[in-house]
Amino acid sequence: LQNPQFEGQTKAKLGNSEMKGLVESVLNEKLTEYLELHQDVARAIINKVIEAKRAREAAKKAKELVKSKGLIENGILPGKLADCQESDPSICELYIVEGDSAGGSAKQARNRKTQAILPIKGKILNVEKSRDERVLSNQEIKSIYLALGVNPGNSDRLRYHKVIIMTDADVDGSHIRTLLLTLFYRKMPGIITNGNLYIAQPPLYKIKLGNKEIYAKDEEEFEKIIINRGIERIQCIVGNALLKGTELRKSVEALRNLERYFREMERAGINKNIILSLFQTDICRRADFDKQEKLMRLRAQLEKIGYEVEILKDREHNLFSINIIEPVKKSKTKVDYELCTGDDYIEAYRQYKEIKDFYEKEIRCMNGNIETSVSSTEEILQLINEKGKEGINTQRYKGLGEMNPEQLWETTMNPEKRSLMKVSIEDAVEADQIFTVLMGNNIETRRMFIENNALNVRNLDI
Structure with a gap:
């Protein structure tokens, strides 16, 4: 080599670019020959490379998770939250509603003093199939955490002691409700075990008798009203x-x-x-x-x-x-x-x-x-x-947005008249198994569950 060029004061590395290809070619040939003759060494090197890759990925995910948790801890309330005026959690309620249409009606219907409204857009992420960093990067789920004032696994700072899921009575509404229940069960179980989670029971039917209007929350109550009225006539x-x-x-x-x-x-x-x-x-x-x-x-x-x-x-x-x-x-x-x-x-x-x-x-x-x-x-x-x-005139509600604010308040949000179902976990093991089967990745297990329970379906909405 006529004009050798070395890098740095230590002169440990040759810097001539024309030598790079020659050195790499010789090294590749000899290293391949050596590793073919010494496969145990080759395996050890490959395992080290894989471990290093996994360590880099784990460090990246941990960094993202800490960053996401920090955003929740220090974040401001989501812009679409219509918060209540009171700050005492024991008298405050948060309605998580499906979509902007229902959210608009609920915001007009609510008692602004104690009732807050958080509309969510569409179907949230299925947390049963997702890692923590992906869950916390989901905008709708992040909005729920921020509105509640809690962190994953810790609900001590809950801002509302009544968290009420209010979705439509159709198939999409049932799916969204299930995804929300999965989120609370997996990521915020304390809200359930402390008795803070509820499901609203909006009416499925409005029955108009002349100037009088009555509501039925489900098919069974509707049928009972009709049967009782028929019995009065025959x-x-x-x-x-x-x-x-x-x-x-x-x-x-x-x-x-x-x-x-x-x-x-x-x-x-x-x-x-x-x-x-x-x-x-x-x-x-x-x-x-x-x-x-x-x-x-x-x-x-x-x-x-x-x-x-x-x-x-x-x-x-x-x-x-x-x-x-x-x-x-x-x-x-x-x-x-x-x-x-x-x-x-x-x-x-x-x-x-x-x-x-x-x-x-x-x-x-x-x-x-x-x-x-x-x-x-x-x-x-x-x-x-x-x-x-x-x-009589009968109207079957498909969505909360079909009700005007007065009807929504009268039937679903008025504490003196509404019907709420408290979510509880009486058998945690059984609940865990059901969530895993229905919301997890094992398609065969889910298929068997559906086949075994298909005959027990009630009020199927297609």
């Missing part, structure tokens, strides 16, 4: 017995419960006629499967209406069971003591015994001077439902 003659008022109301309630049970059994693959035949032959105990006597009566009754029935002996339990083949679809149903001694079956059997005349005798309904013959219990319930809906 009387039923069952056999020779006249039923009206309180007596008819009690019977109709039992009828509705029974028909609901029959629908559940239909979804499970057991026909209503089979259950009715079991009730009518008084099969409701394990002892009824010890001998064939009652099962023979059941077979005779089912064969009259076209079913094929075979009685089987269960050698393992020394009990009988029956297989029932449906006349049209030829589907097979097994009936054994486990079905006929379950709690739901026994309760349905008890209610059937109270109102069995509705299933066994002639029924006529009177509306003033007009008499109508009905051929089934479904027809009775349909007639009562129709009479209950006559002369």
Whole structure:
């Protein structure tokens, strides 16, 4: 080398650029040759490189996490928060609402002295699947932390002792509510365990009767209002017995419960006629499967209406069971003591015994001077439902934004009239498992949960 150039005072490094390529080429060739002959050394070097990379990433994430927590600790209140005037947390409430539309109505409806409103935009991040630094960098979640005045895992400085989730009654509203519950359960559990978290119960229906308006918070309450109104307008003659008022109301309630049970059994693959035949032959105990006597009566009754029935002996339990083949679809149903001694079956059997005349005798309904013959219990319930809906206007709310501020205050935000559901964790282990299954990354586990619980769904909104 004609003109060597060294870097720095120590002269430890050659600085000639034309030598760089030559040195790298020789080093690469010899190092590759060495590492191929000494694979243990190669593995050790690779592991060191991987460890160094992980350490750099962990340090970066820790720095971001500290920075995010610092922003929350020292941050100002979010701009979209409409705060309340009081500063005493024990009398202050925060409504977390879905979207600017509902937020606008809620801000006008609220009591400015004690009620604060925080609108959130769309569906927040699913914290079950996210690391802390990503959670704290999410703008909507950061706004919630700032509004509440708390840090992840520490709710000692909570600014409101009532935190109320208020979302729409549709599918999106349910999803947003679930994501918020996941956030509180995973990142702010103290708010739940201290009894500070609530879910608002806005009405699902508005019913207008002339100049009078009443609200129903859910399908069940709506149906109850309609049924009660229908019962006021008709009387039923069952056999020779006249039923009206309180007596008819009690019977109709039992009828509705029974028909609901029959629908559940239909979804499970057991026909209503089979259950009715079991009730009518008084099969409701394990002892009824010890001998064939009652099962023979059941077979005779089912064969009259076209079913094929075979009685089987269960050698393992020394009990009988029956297989029932449906006349049209030829589907097979097994009936054994486990079905006929379950709690739901026994309760349905008890209610059937109270109102069995509705299933066994002639029924006529009177509306003033007009008499109508009905051929089934479904027809009775349909007639009562129709009479209950006559002369009323019904509105089903899909979103909180559909209500004007006065309606929202009257139904959902007025402490003297509203209905709130407190969120509690009675069984922390079970709650943890459900959140992990439904909100986690394991698709197969979630699929199995949905398949196993699909028949228990109520009020599915599609």
